[in-house]
Amino acid sequence: MKDCTIYKTVDIVGKKWSLCILHELYKGEHKCKRFNELKNKLQDVTPKTLSTRLKELEEHGLVDKIVDDTVFPIKSEYSLTESGEEFLHVLQNIKQWGLKWQFENPECGGTNCKTCEL
Template sequence: MNIIGKRWTIHILLELHKGEKKEKRFNELKRKLGSITPKILSERLTELEAEGMIMKNIDESTNPPKSEYYLTESGRDFVKIIQGIKRWGLKWKFQNEECEKAICKYCDV
């Protein structure tokens, strides 16, 4: 909970899960997450990497070097937990036609 409970952490994991392209650059994450500050995004990415939930791939053949982040097996497993929480919420706590679809356009879960 020290990591997952922090603001933006789940949003970052879901953003890395979304779409066909599973690797995302810092600025792409920043743009898609909207109001997150660069400092907080950097801190959360560092924490998630230290916890083994994401990996950072650095391509030093470009100038400047290109860094991309992606979910590890641990991170992908945690997304399954988020999906389970969503299913529980749909069953017991809220009605949302968009979220009742197999994959919701808002969270891709």
């Protein structure tokens, strides 16, 4: 099992909050989001978990951390990498599966996740 690509991939993106973090980084007009912005959108995530997941997603090349040390306090922003952007296609497929087999949500089905306010 340790060499199975599915197991390895799930180990990266299957941890609690990882998919939601990627989704929040995708949403909205701004490509970059600050830590507190993500924390406010993901209301139930703890700061420690959010920090850990962001580091893991950065290590695996799905998220970029941009640090501006020319200002005080130092400003850090997070954005999706090309790999992270491409992974959003997987999330869209998950959404379509959920709408087809699990949830009746016409509003969500007719909404582009990029512009979703939920």
